[in-house]
Amino acid sequence: MASALRDGVSGLDVTMRLTLAVLALASGVYTYLGVRELLDGSPVTTVFAAIIYSTAVSIAIYAFWSFLLRFLPHVRDVVSRVWLAAAMLLGSLMIIAMSSWLNAAALAGSAAIEQHLAVTVQNYTRDLDTAHNRALGAQSLLPDIQLASTRFARLADAERGGALTGTGGSGTVVQLLSQMSSQLDDLAREVAASGERARAFYAEGSAQIARMREFVSGQGNIKARSDAFGAEALALIGTIASLEQTSMAPAVRRAADDLVTGFIAPAADGRTADLAGRQTTVVGSVEKAVQAQASALSLAADKIIGTGTVEPARFQPLSTAEAVVRYAGDFLPSWAGAISIDLLPAVLVLILCVVHAAIRREEQPAEAETMSAAQLITALRLARQVGEERRTAEEVEAFEATLAGAGAGQTAADVTPAATVTTLPANRIKKD
Secondary structure: OHHHHHHHHHHOHHHHHHHHHHHHHHHHHHHHHHHHOOOOOOHHHHHHHHHHHHHHHHHHHHHHHHHHHHHHHHOOOHHHHHHHHHHHHHHHHHHHHHHHHHHHHHHHHHHHHHHHHHHHHHHHHHHHHHHHHHHHHHHHHHHHHHHHHHHHHHHHHHHHOOOOOOOOOOOHHHHHHHHHHHHHHHHHHHHHHHHHHHHHHHHHHHHHHHHHHHHHHOOOOHHHHHHHHHHHHHHHHHHHHHHHHOOOHHHHHHHHHHHHHOOOOOOOOOOOHHHHHHHHHHHHHHHHHHHHHHHHHHHHHHHHHOOOOOOOOOOOOOOHHHHHHHOHHHHHHHHHHHHHHHHOHHHHHHHHHHHHHHHHHHHOOOOHHHOOHHHHHHHHHHHHHHHHHHHHHHHHHHHHHHHHHOOOOOOHHHHOOHHHHHHOOHHHOOOO
């Protein structure tokens, strides 16, 4: 078995070297494709630098694994094996650092950039929807504003008939109620107009999102698509900012505060003291109603404002290598293939270690107490063959000595008896 294993190792030596050279060359090629995307400068300088780097990587990988394939399987003591195993681990990490991630960039770089663009589109879509919801949130205040305006307008109409003060006309109370109704009407019109602007900006942002999705799933050079995507992303950020500014919630909050802080009770203009007293009483009630309405609007506006402003992140373009590293979890098969190209020789090293260990075990002499019957018969057969070889060699040496001692002019037949010649095996006599 040991002989067969040695023959197998010898026969596969050329195959092993060829395999190692092909793997090193493949790693160098993919390293070249990956590093070329990272270099800036003139095309000639970029190509030359990428070739130098990839060549150095190929040579380093071939030399590193050649050393381990040559030495590690033959080392027997534990300490030396541990040190060589540590060297193999350290070298493997260095190979991953200088080559494997670039190989992964070459294998999945375009897909990683598309993944980056797709994630960015999702983020911008979320920001656009959030800004749109904030802008439309103020529209939920519109019914309350209109209802309050209508209430004040009805009270003014009722006061013209004397329903509040008991005296009809268009005095202080009617003017105050009409003023409050007019202010709320103006605020309602502004809120309604902001809704139209918000819908227009949202439609514009949706069209920009659609174009960005086309760049993600389109065909052609990924770098050109990424540049066009960045231009659309910049325009979309402006659209989101404009949409954010259309939100009327802060304006409603300020208007509600103004209703309270800017309320000035008019002086009663009643012709009699009794009418003036009644007007003052109604004005006080109107002030309380205005404060209650303003408090409700302010609270509702605070809930909308409390969600926070939308600040979309600026689009950050990535190189293929950076994209592969950032989204490594999404491209595990590509990473596995890139690392396997560089570290597959480690499997060959382990195989050789196992084979050479088996060869040493087979060639180690067996103890008499542990020998089986088959091993004992084989040992006896070998000992018998060795004995026969030794006797034959002694007879040949004696015959040659006899030939050497024969006198000049005598032949071997004259000196050597025929019986002596016939005792020697014909195929073992060496000719002088």
